[in-house]
Amino acid sequence: MDELLDADGSPRPIARDLIELLHRIGLDDVRERQRVSDLEILTMGISFTVYSDGENIDRAWPFDIIPRLIGGDEWSVVERGLAQRLRALNRFIDDVYNDQQIIADGVFPAALLEDSANFRPECRGVHPKFGVWAHISGSDLVRAGDGQLYVLEDNLRVPSGVSYVLENRGVAKRAFPELFQRHRIRPVDAYTDELNKLLVSLAPADRSTPTIVVLTPGIFNSAYFEHSFLAQRMGAELVEGQDLVVGDDECVYMKTIQGLERVDVIYRRIDDLFIDPEAFLPDSMLGVAGLMRAWKAGNVAIANAPGAGVADDKCVYAWVPDMIRYYLGEEPLIPNVPTFRCMYDDEREHVLANIGDLVLKPANESGGYGILIGNRATVDELEAAAAAVRADPRNWVAQPILDLSTAPTLVDEGIEPRHLDLRPFILTGEHSYVTAGGLTRVALTKGSLVVNSSQGGGSKDTWIVDRDESDGPANGHTEQAVQSQSQGDR
Amino acid sequence: MALLSRVADRMYWAARYIERAEDSARVLRAYGDVLADLPITTSRWHPLVTISGSDVQLPAVSGSDENQVAQFLIAEREHPNSIVNTVDSSRENLRTCREVLPREAWQTVNDLSIYVRGAAVTSVERRRRDRFLARVVDESRRLDGVMISTMTRDEVFEMWRLGRYIERADMTTRVLGVRAATLLSVPAGTTDEFNEVQWMGVLRSLSALQMYQRSTRGPIDGPSVVRFLLFDHRFPRSVAGCLAEMRTSILRLPEYSTVLGAVEAADRQLRRSRPAADDGAALDAAMEGVQVALARLDRVMHEQYVVH
Numbered sequence: 001m002d003e004l005l006d007a008d009g010s011p012r013p014i015a016r017d018l019i020e021l022l023h024r025i026g027l028d029d030v031r032e033r034q035r036v037s038d039l040e041i042l043t044m045g046i047s048f049t050v051y052s053d054g055e056n057i058d059r060a061w062p063f064d065i066i067p068r069l070i071g072g073d074e075w076s077v078v079e080r081g082l083a084q085r086l087r088a089l090n091r092f093i094d095d096v097y098n099d100q101q102i103i104a105d106g107v108f109p110a111a112l113l114e115d116s117a118n119f120r121p122e123c124r125g126v127h128p129k130f131g132v133w134a135h136i137s138g139s140d141l142v143r144a145g146d147g148q149l150y151v152l153e154d155n156l157r158v159p160s161g162v163s164y165v166l167e168n169r170g171v172a173k174r175a176f177p178e179l180f181q182r183h184r185i186r187p188v189d190a191y192t193d194e195l196n197k198l199l200v201s202l203a204p205a206d207r208s209t210p211t212i213v214v215l216t217p218g219i220f221n222s223a224y225f226e227h228s229f230l231a232q233r234m235g236a237e238l239v240e241g242q243d244l245v246v247g248d249d250e251c252v253y254m255k256t257i258q259g260l261e262r263v264d265v266i267y268r269r270i271d272d273l274f275i276d277p278e279a280f281l282p283d284s285m286l287g288v289a290g291l292m293r294a295w296k297a298g299n300v301a302i303a304n305a306p307g308a309g310v311a312d313d314k315c316v317y318a319w320v321p322d323m324i325r326y327y328l329g330e331e332p333l334i335p336n337v338p339t340f341r342c343m344y345d346d347e348r349e350h351v352l353a354n355i356g357d358l359v360l361k362p363a364n365e366s367g368g369y370g371i372l373i374g375n376r377a378t379v380d381e382l383e384a385a386a387a388a389v390r391a392d393p394r395n396w397v398a399q400p401i402l403d404l405s406t407a408p409t410l411v412d413e414g415i416e417p418r419h420l421d422l423r424p425f426i427l428t429g430e431h432s433y434v435t436a437g438g439l440t441r442v443a444l445t446k447g448s449l450v451v452n453s454s455q456g457g458g459s460k461d462t463w464i465v466d467r468d469e470s471d472g473p474a475n476g477h478t479e480q481a482v483q484s485q486s487q488g489d490r
Numbered sequence: 491m492a493l494l495s496r497v498a499d500r501m502y503w504a505a506r507y508i509e510r511a512e513d514s515a516r517v518l519r520a521y522g523d524v525l526a527d528l529p530i531t532t533s534r535w536h537p538l539v540t541i542s543g544s545d546v547q548l549p550a551v552s553g554s555d556e557n558q559v560a561q562f563l564i565a566e567r568e569h570p571n572s573i574v575n576t577v578d579s580s581r582e583n584l585r586t587c588r589e590v591l592p593r594e595a596w597q598t599v600n601d602l603s604i605y606v607r608g609a610a611v612t613s614v615e616r617r618r619r620d621r622f623l624a625r626v627v628d629e630s631r632r633l634d635g636v637m638i639s640t641m642t643r644d645e646v647f648e649m650w651r652l653g654r655y656i657e658r659a660d661m662t663t664r665v666l667g668v669r670a671a672t673l674l675s676v677p678a679g680t681t682d683e684f685n686e687v688q689w690m691g692v693l694r695s696l697s698a699l700q701m702y703q704r705s706t707r708g709p710i711d712g713p714s715v716v717r718f719l720l721f722d723h724r725f726p727r728s729v730a731g732c733l734a735e736m737r738t739s740i741l742r743l744p745e746y747s748t749v750l751g752a753v754e755a756a757d758r759q760l761r762r763s764r765p766a767a768d769d770g771a772a773l774d775a776a777m778e779g780v781q782v783a784l785a786r787l788d789r790v791m792h793e794q795y796v797v798h
Contacts, residue, residue: 042604043597043600043601043604044597044600045585045596045597045600211492214589219585219586228585228586228588228589229588231588231589232588232589232590232591232593236589237494237497237589238497238587238588238589239494240496242496243494243495243496254492254494255494255495255496255798256492256493256494256495257492257493257494257495257498257645257743257744257794257795257796258492258493258744258745259798261492
């Protein structure tokens, strides 16, 4: 299905003005607006880094000017669903590093935890503030042929992309000013302020005006632009491992021109295996020796907490609906993609019998590695996969092949439907916050499902559009308009 | 708010590199302008390579070929002080301290870097060169304008100023050491009808002609040009003026005593060069003395604020 057009190709009510505008101005004007936007992205230095031919290259961020629209009513449910999901996931993480009640109660299999590559025994017994470990997360949503939004996966370690949500909006406002005047589009700019509030709330109790830093692996990281962007927008320091040191008092300090200054909250954008050579990989050059000691002593907060990744492998994913019921006593508001767990005999038999119609995923790989798409695999590949499942059933899950939704996208051939997904960002602390929309990633190649920007994917601005009772431009706009204007100036 | 040592270092170097690009562009522009007025036989491009302070040798070039020298100074990737390289170095340093920069400042340097990378090679040729060099100078000044009009006067800002002024002082001593020294060395009694044109070129290469004339109100005279560019602290490109600006910035930084000491030492070295203002050979040596003092100031700052 298409996000903006119905089955017979006419615009859905929410997208009527946009589609009419595209028709009215014509393809040449659309291309001209795209060209202006591309130029703006280039000169503003909105970039991402790709590694190619042994070199790290700073590339202009790929952006398709035609936005993707979602109705405000639907989004309000998604917001609550994501907040619910992250509350449950955080309860789970806190539980597995402490009492492991969910295992004792037989809801979650002990064996899975033993196998998990992301379970960090070093974190046992730690209780971060509010019981929250995954403070900043991004869950990937896809809309299937039945029109339903599903959670495809949760990213609880160092999810990236939120800076582009904010930058895309800035560019889109200038590309389609006429639509922003007519519609109630929820602003996205508040994110960095919400993030700042969250990070401040995590500081050790005795620190009144906490010092917050963003810890980056450095300029060669693919998300360096974002690390810099977030530090800039929060007025935080952007530090590398070499800028920090842990003192004899087990506090973290940064090296300033006046000597050492105490750090209270670290928003780390380094994988947890690299954050502390003393506790994890001893030859990591990116981390800070002693950071884990400082964290366990409660002298510094780390977001996301080390070990939070235990809840985002592809097997654990299958248990999230059960976690929501177990910890919160609620029904999940957004469904998982149906997932077969090969460790159970009946589910494994189903997978082996229907392997050609399923997507097979190994538990502990990320970035799409090791994934087998049944209907695109050769007979030999399918046989090898079936053997792998039989040999190590606990490492495999399978899902139906989804028919991802599309949206009209400007490509060389004109405006054509292309597949997309959506990554909203969720902040969890004492309270929850969900971005209005998120990062829509689009596969620019016809028929392709690969949306990664490093592999030729693009992005779109995502508009959460609230219905306007009177449909008149003068009514009901005031508050929204004033708000987005004041935020646009920052 | 405390300033990270690493960020301080990068701001300082970003400022030095952009100032270096701006100054080279200005020197090259003024030199081309002067040579257009001189008879072909006196055209010598090699002094510009010396001014740009390069140890890199021009590959198989005597330094007399205008296009080769211009290509070396503008677009040569092997030459660390070429305009493409210095603009890129400034951008790369600022890219790692965007969190402390006004957004427009980053956009200005990014914009300039995109322009320079695209236009450098085709701007070597004389017909297009002036436009290119003018833009480099303009954008560098725009960057300063953004900083001055939008940045809080904190330590980040002072690091930027320090980088700007130390580089500028250094460039003024180089121009004087190479070009003024040569002009002063013209044997007594010989009258060079182009002498005045050449001194005007020296002043122009430091954007100083107009201000010099306002301050002297007389014909152009070599030694007074040298004295103006070294000692008139009211003129912002004079060495004394740059040292005064650095002193102001240093007093706003923490634990500045050793750094201030290094500025005073450079100032003493500068004052010692006063008698050299009408002697070419002595001037060249005196300028080297000031350059050494500036290099020591750079090292002292690095030790005080970056490495501890």
